[in-house]
Amino acid sequence: MQPFFEHDNLSLYCGDLREVLPTLPEALVDFVVTDPPYGLSFMEKDWDHEVPGPEYWRAIARVCKPGALLLAFGGTRTYHRLTCAIEDAGWEIRDCLMWLYGQGMPKCGDIGKLIDKSKGAEREVIGDKLDRPGYHLHEGKGNGCYGGGNGLHAPGTDARLRAAQITAPATPEAVRWTGWAMALKPAWEPIVLAMKPLDGTIAHNALTWGVAGMNIDACRIGSDDFISQCDQSDHTAKSKGEHGDSCAQITRPTRQLGRWPANVLLDEDAAVRLDSQTGTLTSGTNCVRTKSSDGYHGRIGKAGDVQVSYGDSGGASRFFYCGKATVRDRGPNNDHPTVKPVKLMEYLLTLLSTPDGGVILDPFAGSGTTLLAAKRLSRQCIGVELTQHNCKIARGRLHVA
Numbered sequence: 001m002q003p004f005f006e007h008d009n010l011s012l013y014c015g016d017l018r019e020v021l022p023t024l025p026e027a028l029v030d031f032v033v034t035d036p037p038y039g040l041s042f043m044e045k046d047w048d049h050e051v052p053g054p055e056y057w058r059a060i061a062r063v064c065k066p067g068a069l070l071l072a073f074g075g076t077r078t079y080h081r082l083t084c085a086i087e088d089a090g091w092e093i094r095d096c097l098m099w100l101y102g103q104g105m106p107k108c109g110d111i112g113k114l115i116d117k118s119k120g121a122e123r124e125v126i127g128d129k130l131d132r133p134g135y136h137l138h139e140g141k142g143n144g145c146y147g148g149g150n151g152l153h154a155p156g157t158d159a160r161l162r163a164a165q166i167t168a169p170a171t172p173e174a175v176r177w178t179g180w181a182m183a184l185k186p187a188w189e190p191i192v193l194a195m196k197p198l199d200g201t202i203a204h205n206a207l208t209w210g211v212a213g214m215n216i217d218a219c220r221i222g223s224d225d226f227i228s229q230c231d232q233s234d235h236t237a238k239s240k241g242e243h244g245d246s247c248a249q250i251t252r253p254t255r256q257l258g259r260w261p262a263n264v265l266l267d268e269d270a271a272v273r274l275d276s277q278t279g280t281l282t283s284g285t286n287c288v289r290t291k292s293s294d295g296y297h298g299r300i301g302k303a304g305d306v307q308v309s310y311g312d313s314g315g316a317s318r319f320f321y322c323g324k325a326t327v328r329d330r331g332p333n334n335d336h337p338t339v340k341p342v343k344l345m346e347y348l349l350t351l352l353s354t355p356d357g358g359v360i361l362d363p364f365a366g367s368g369t370t371l372l373a374a375k376r377l378s379r380q381c382i383g384v385e386l387t388q389h390n391c392k393i394a395r396g397r398l399h400v401a
Contacts, residue, residue: 004391007400009380010371014391017363017384021059029064029382030211030358031071033348033370035340036082038075051081052364057089060363066199067211069352071097072192073340079190086194095263097191099344102269104186112178116170123167123174130164187270191348193263210354219351220258221321261351264320267341271322275315321347334367334393345373353379368394 001023004014013020039051051074060070070091074082079096087093116123169175198205198212206212266274349360349370357379362370365383367390374381375398385391 004385004388005395005400007398008375009378010375010383010398010400011381012365012368012371012383012385012391012394014385014388016386018055018059020384021063021363024063024382026062027065027209028359029068029361030354031069031352032060032064032361032363033071033345033352034362034364035073035366035369036364038073039078039081040075051078051085054085054089056363057086057091060361061090061196063361064196065209065211066196067202067205067209068196069094069211069214070192070194070196071348071352072194073099074190074192076186076188076190079192083192086192091194091196093192094195095193097193097263097265098188099191099265099267100188100270101267102187102273103267106181106183106185108181108183110178111180111182112169112174112176113167115177116174119171119173121170121174123170125165126168127166128161128164129166130161191265210356211358214261214351215353216261218353219261219321219347221261222258262320265344265347266320266322267344268322271315271320278315280315333396339367340369342369342373342376345369346377349373349377349379365394366390368397372397 001013001015001020003011005012036052036056037050039049064070070086072082072086083093083096113123169178199208202212352358360370360374360379360381362381362383365371365385368383368385371381371383371394383394385394
């Protein structure tokens with residue numbers, strides 16, 4: 001099957017992944033990062049009517065190397081179906097990441113309004129919510145996260161103006177039920193982390209297939225001071241390749257490594273909200289951890305102890321990855337309703353990358369955010385997208401002729 005487009009190390013196929021992936025070689029892919037349909041019939045989109053079943057994830061597993069990792073976004077109401085489908089296809093579930101964001105909008109109506117509507121009662125307009133967070137008329141405004149988008153999703157300016165109106169209850173029953181609704185504000189999405197079964201041990205899989213685990217040091221929180229030059233110093237390891245001495249791509253940090261990456265990811269707004277709750281925190285100094293019969297305890301260290309201290313201060317958000325979601329993430333003429341921040345996808349691609357970068361697969365490519373992140377990181381990426389409409393959007397975002 002010919003790709004919809006190929007450009008540098010990027011290729012995008014247009015079609016059903018169950019038909020596209022069998023045309024690709026087995027064990028081609030090193031890891032998968034994708035945002036499949038959540039099965040919510042979001043905005044009444046046909047493609048979102050169900051969660052992809054096990055047959056999709058089996059087709060994905062076929063083109064992956066043993067030990068390949070998979071990150072797949074899910075919806076809070078249907079995450080269990082996604083996880084079970086992936087597990088039923090033979091993948092091992094390893095963890096659940098949480099992406100927290102600040103700009104979510106509840107998708108439900110006030111029950112008082114619904115009662116008035118059912119009775120055919122006319123409600124008096126007493127104001128509007130325009131210019132409040134999430135209520136604006138400018139196309140493309142917002143951070144592009146699920147639950148963000150344009151703030152007012154109703155099509156057309158008139159419909160969005162009506163959606164922003166503040167109205168008064170028209171019946172006694174509506175007065176009683178005003179302020180009741182059927183949903184909470186969405187502020188996080190689960191991301192399932194799964195692994196294709198290993199070929200033997202982790203060490204054997206790493207040496208045989210070049211795939212094993214996550215690139216932890218590249219994603220440590222709050223540390224970017226690494227030796228980048230290949231030299232003869234104590235900071236750089238040497239190894240012998242097939243052509244003799246060569247500099248192994250192993251660098252040691254020049255200072256204390258940053259914090260171990262967590263399974264919680266924040267966007268800028270969520271970080272601000274978290275910090276406003278926690279205030280300024282200061283990392284402890286000279287604190288070590290010692291094991292006793294009843295668990296781990298912190299104590300003041302003495303000479304010779306290994307010290308664990310970051311010596312920094314700030315809000316609690318500094319313990320987690322924080323990628324700012326920007327208006328530019330969506331790009332022009334992109335009407336896809338669930339665009340993810342490019343910085344978030346760059347982080348996830350880095351987290352799963354192999355020592356040589358690896359071949360990335362996004363089997364639910366949407367408007368091409370994973371491909372765009374791969375392009376910025378100079379990585380090889382294969383995308384599969386069902387609709388030509390979204391393929392054209394992706395091609396435009398990647399500036400491919």
